[in-house]
Amino acid sequence: MQKRELDDMISNLKDQMKNVDDGKVASKGICNYCKNSILGEMITAMGKVYHTDHFICKNCHAPLGTRAFYEVEGAPHCEKCYKASFCPICAHCAQPIADKAITALGKKWHPDHFVCTTCNGPFPNGQFMERDGKPYCERDFYGGFAPKCAQCNSSITGDCLNALGQTWHPEHFTCAYCHKAFGGDPFHEYQGKPYCEAHYNQVAGSICAGCQKPISGRVVAAMGKKFHPEHFVCAFCMSPLASNAYNENGGKCYCRGCHTKLFG
Numbered sequence: 001m002q003k004r005e006l007d008d009m010i011s012n013l014k015d016q017m018k019n020v021d022d023g024k025v026a027s028k029g030i031c032n033y034c035k036n037s038i039l040g041e042m043i044t045a046m047g048k049v050y051h052t053d054h055f056i057c058k059n060c061h062a063p064l065g066t067r068a069f070y071e072v073e074g075a076p077h078c079e080k081c082y083k084a085s086f087c088p089i090c091a092h093c094a095q096p097i098a099d100k101a102i103t104a105l106g107k108k109w110h111p112d113h114f115v116c117t118t119c120n121g122p123f124p125n126g127q128f129m130e131r132d133g134k135p136y137c138e139r140d141f142y143g144g145f146a147p148k149c150a151q152c153n154s155s156i157t158g159d160c161l162n163a164l165g166q167t168w169h170p171e172h173f174t175c176a177y178c179h180k181a182f183g184g185d186p187f188h189e190y191q192g193k194p195y196c197e198a199h200y201n202q203v204a205g206s207i208c209a210g211c212q213k214p215i216s217g218r219v220v221a222a223m224g225k226k227f228h229p230e231h232f233v234c235a236f237c238m239s240p241l242a243s244n245a246y247n248e249n250g251g252k253c254y255c256r257g258c259h260t261k262l263f264g
Helices: 003-022 079-085 138-145 197-203 256-263
Strands: 042-045 048-051 070-072 075-077 102-104 107-109 129-131 134-136 161-163 166-168 188-190 193-195 220-222 225-227 247-249 252-254
Touching: 070 079, 075 079, 129 138, 134 138, 188 197, 193 197, 247 256, 252 256
Parallel strands: none
Antiparallel strands: 042 048, 070 075, 102 107, 129 134, 161 166, 188 193, 220 225, 247 252
């Protein structure tokens, strides 16, 4: 290239720059990064224009060119910086969530990662149970955490009755002998099981041998049996007996007078 041609090119460039400064040549816009006029190629993004080498990630300053980017508060970020700085972390896989997210239990989840903690199954109807900040399907929640009925040993999912240090389905809290519900009647405990009054005394050995009814107060022990005091009587004259003043014959108690008359 001749010196004259080179001088002409430099002069022409100076004229162009002067024209820009004088407003005679319209620029393509003001670069949002450097705030200078754009005469050549440019990039339009987020409603702004940039010199091609000035459209960069705000965080790491890597050129973005025509690559995908993420906008945060009006500034562009490359995918790597966006995920590292702005993406929520999935509570299941601990990886960034760059797209749609599910918010539950105060955490974020990839939509396909919001699953039962035990079986990893989804929640088709969107309903789940919570334990220690973790989601569970109804089956695994009740199978793993619900109290067990002391009678049927199955999970209690509704009303629960607490008695004898155990939990029960209300309909299963019955007499361990006759299986009748107590209703409003009291129950008695024997070896960790509930009994109605009659069968408590029967299994606990407190049935009167005279009237065959439960003994709830004072008791007389004789002949290996138990009696209401008023029912411990002579088998012949029906007079009350003292627990240490009677004679036995044929499995029956007699006062000494009757025993002598009857048996010599």
